[in-house]
Amino acid sequence: MRDYSKRIYLSIFWIIVGAALFAAGSFGKIDSFWSGMGGALIGVGIVQTIRWAHYRNDPEYKEKFDTQTHDERNRFIANKAWAWAGYLSVLTGAAAAIAFKVASKDDISYFCSIAVCLLMILYWICWLVLKRKY
């Protein structure tokens, strides 16, 4: 991966954005939700910066990382995991919608039903796009 310098800059950018959000939240300028997100961005940015710096400075790690990233079995597993996660999300959402309806929690049941419908619509859009591509 040749663009690791860009990735380091991007990681630093996330740290700066995170710090700005965190500071604004700490001074009461914005909601605590955003300061929490800022903290998370700082954490992710620091981890990514260390990771890409390691990638740049350690040829052995670079080779291992590239192999793992481009390995076709790993890609196959990742695609399969996403497919399973999507399928299980729909099943879980549908089961939750029924369970909440039975428990007379109509609002949550309605929310779960809408979420399942949106996932199904998203699935069909993806299916149609991929069908055209392949």
Add this chain to the structure above:
Amino acid sequence: MKNRIEEIRKARGVNQEELAKALGVSRQTISSLENGRYNPSIELAYKLSKYFGMTIEEVFIFEEAEK
């Protein structure tokens, strides 16, 4: 799909790590291929066969799936 990767690899005195490095895949991928848990892409099957100096048919054993 069954294959003869392990047999051919051992006959050539190559270990999984070396084969993986030559093909640009992980050692786990070689292990999964040998155990028949993972079927390779055509590209990887071609690379493997080329590495051993054999044809794909000599490395992979195609069996019609039972209906």
